[in-house]
Amino acid sequence: xxxxxxxxxxxxxxxxxxxxxxxxxxxxxxxxxxxxxxxxxxxxxxxxxxxxxxxxxxxxxxxxxxxxxxxxxxxxxxxxxxxxxxxxxxxxxxxxxxxxxxxxxxxxxxxxxxxxxxxxxxxxxxxxxxxxxxxxxxxxxxxxxxxxxxxxxxxxxxxxxxxxxxxxxxxxxxxxxxxxxxxxxxxxxxxxxxxxxxxxxxxxxxxxxxxxxxxxxxxxxxxxxxxxxxxxxxxxxxxxxxxxxxxxxxxxxxxxxxxxxxxxxxxxxxxxxxxxxxxxxxxxxxxxxxxxxxxxxxxxxxxxxxxxxxxxxxxxxxxxxxxxxxxxxxxxxxxxxxxxxxxxxxxxxxxxxxxxxxxxxxxxxxxxxxxxxxxxxxxxxxxxxxxxxxxx
Ligand code: 13P
Ligand code: SF4
Numbered sequence: 001x002x003x004x005x006x007x008x009x010x011x012x013x014x015x016x017x018x019x020x021x022x023x024x025x026x027x028x029x030x031x032x033x034x035x036x037x038x039x040x041x042x043x044x045x046x047x048x049x050x051x052x053x054x055x056x057x058x059x060x061x062x063x064x065x066x067x068x069x070x071x072x073x074x075x076x077x078x079x080x081x082x083x084x085x086x087x088x089x090x091x092x093x094x095x096x097x098x099x100x101x102x103x104x105x106x107x108x109x110x111x112x113x114x115x116x117x118x119x120x121x122x123x124x125x126x127x128x129x130x131x132x133x134x135x136x137x138x139x140x141x142x143x144x145x146x147x148x149x150x151x152x153x154x155x156x157x158x159x160x161x162x163x164x165x166x167x168x169x170x171x172x173x174x175x176x177x178x179x180x181x182x183x184x185x186x187x188x189x190x191x192x193x194x195x196x197x198x199x200x201x202x203x204x205x206x207x208x209x210x211x212x213x214x215x216x217x218x219x220x221x222x223x224x225x226x227x228x229x230x231x232x233x234x235x236x237x238x239x240x241x242x243x244x245x246x247x248x249x250x251x252x253x254x255x256x257x258x259x260x261x262x263x264x265x266x267x268x269x270x271x272x273x274x275x276x277x278x279x280x281x282x283x284x285x286x287x288x289x290x291x292x293x294x295x296x297x298x299x300x301x302x303x304x305x306x307x308x309x310x311x312x313x314x315x316x317x318x319x320x321x322x323x324x325x326x327x328x329x330x331x332x333x334x335x336x337x338x339x340x341x342x343x344x345x346x347x348x349x350x351x352x353x354x355x356x357x358x359x360x361x362x363x364x365x366x367x368x369x370x371x372x373x374x375x376x377x378x379x380x381x382x383x384x385x386x387x388x389x390x391x392x
Contacts (some may be wrong), residue, residue, distance in 0.1 A: 011319065011336050011339055039353045041353070042352070042353050047352045050356045050360065051077050051355055051359060052077075054356065054360050054362070054363050055077060055359060058359065058363060061362075062099045062100075062101060062359070063080075063097035063099070064077055064078050064080075064101045064103060065080055065081075065091060065104065065112070066082075066104070067083070067084065067103065068081060068082065068083060068298075068301070068318075068320075069317075069321055069344050069347040070103045070104070070347060071320055071351060074352060074355055075103070077103075077355060083183065083185060083298045084104070085183035085184075085185040085186060085298070086298060087108060087112070088108070088111050088112065088115060088164065092116065092389070095117050095120070098120060098121065099120070099121055099122075100116060100121070101123045101125065101355070101359065101362075102124050102371070103350045104129070104350070105124075105129045105131045105344075106129060107130075107131055107134045107168070108164070109122050109124040109371040110167065110373050111168070111385060112371075113371050113373050113378070114168065114171075114378045114381050114382050122371045123358055124369050124371050125350050125355050125358040125369065126349040126350050126354045126369070127369050128346070129346050129349040132255045133254045134167050136205050136250070136253070138230075139167070139169045139170060139173060141230040142170060142173055142204065142250075144230075148235070152242055154200065154242065154243060155177075156198075157199045157200045158248070159179050159180070159194040159201050159202070160174045160202045161180055161182055161190055161194050161204070162174045162182070162203075162204040162205070162384070163181075163183070163187075163205060163209055164181055165205070165206060168378065168381050169381075170205070171377075171380075171381035171384050172379075172380035172384075174204070175381050175384035175387075176383070179194070179202075180384055180391070181384045181387070183296065184209060184280065184295070184296035185299070186388065187209055187213040187217075188217045190391060191214065191218060192218075199246070200245060200246055200247070201246070201247050203247055203250060206252055206253060206282055207251055207253055208254070208257070208282050208284055208288075210247055210250075211249055212283075213281065214246070214247045215285070216288060216289065216294070224245065224247055225245065226245040226247070226248055226249065227249050228250055230250070230251065253282070253284075254282040256344045257279075257283045257284075258282075258283070258284060259340075260337050260338055261284070262286045262287060264316070264339075265290045265291065265314075265337070266290075268335070268337060272312050272333075272335070276292045276307070276311060276312065277290070277316070277337065278291065278293045278314070278316070279293075279294055279337065280295070280300065280316060281294050281295070283316050291316065300315060300317055300321070300325075301325065304325050304332065304334060305329075307329075309332060310331065310332070311332055312333040313333065313335070315337055316337035318342065318343060318347065319336060319342050319343050320348075
């Protein structure tokens with residue numbers, strides 16, 4: 001049996017890798033603010049014991065959710081780990097927990113707030129844990145696009161679909177226009193449902209998930225998809241293009257998955273004969289097309305669990321998850337698809353000092369970093385989220 005702890009190769013560090021990490025203000029992030037409290041020092045050797053003690057003191061009052069891209073130092077304290085779909089379901093299924101500590105990013109915590117009861121509070125240990133993809137669709141821009149579609153007389157045919165990775169007000173827009181939220185686990189089911197309701201989909205904000213699902217899973221042509229650029233007048237599209245399109249894709253993408261290229265796939269295939277390339281659908285179309293398998297983070301985890309001993313895998317998703325999987329499966333050769341480090345810097349903002357701080361604040365009777373969505377937005381967004389949870 002091969003011991004991968006000795007064959008796992010850490011990708012090279014790059015100046016970009018941890019760009020937004022730390023405690024400072026990040027004006028470009030979805031919700032960039034300073035941490036209001038005194039964080040324990042990362043070097044404090046007692047952090048693990050402090051987190052354990054605080055969790056124990058809180059008992060069933062607290063429930064900790066951890067997205068798969070979280071650091072190991074944080075994920076060890078998660079009561080449940082999952083992709084964004086599973087975490088939304090789990091948040092909705094915990095009515096007894098007074099506090100949901102969400103180790104993930106802002107849009108996930110917003111969805112948890114929408115799906116949980118009025119008396120429950122959702123806490124994001126670092127408010128600067130936003131998402132660059134969610135930032136790429138701002139409500140005013142989306143409403144401008146919709147007005148343009150109204151002027152063209154095509155809104156009756158369009159079903160808006162937003163990826164979970166969007167702000168609550170975008171989900172609210174989708175809810176009030178009879179659309180649905182999707183995640184990378186159920187994008188095809190959401191699109192199947194949408195095309196039963198109308199003949200066109202307006203897909204926000206991840207162009208890659210929209211295109212990959214429509215073309216690779218549903219048999220659409222690339223020509224059926226157009227790219228709406230919010231920074232160009234009329235999205236940079238002619239009226240005819242908009243009238244003919246089946247999929248109107250918003251020009252947004254994930255800055256982490258967008259870094260994998262066709263060259264990364266070619267390079268690993270040359271270097272490791274017989275390697276299986278497994279990628280997340282947020283990757284670019286040409287990368288997903290060149291891969292052997294594509295799926296959400298939950299799918300990636302299950303595919304690697306089921307893989308035969310001795311098989312080789314190059315995985316195109318966030319590095320914390322890939323490293324964890326490589327170390328969990330020493331009988332398989334699991335490597336990172338790219339040679340360079342590729343963390344989600346905003347996910348990484350939730351570190352052990354922030355988690356300890358948030359838990360200890362709760363023990364002290366203070367409730368820090370509460371994520372609250374206003375009632376009207378929450379109601380409209382819930383319509384779109386419930387539609388997702390009800391998908392066949
Ligand atoms: P999933 O959790 O739906 O796989 O999405 C990955 C991601 O980018 C989360 O931010
Ligand atoms: Fe956003 Fe991409 Fe990070 Fe997910 S991995 S939170 S989509 S930037």
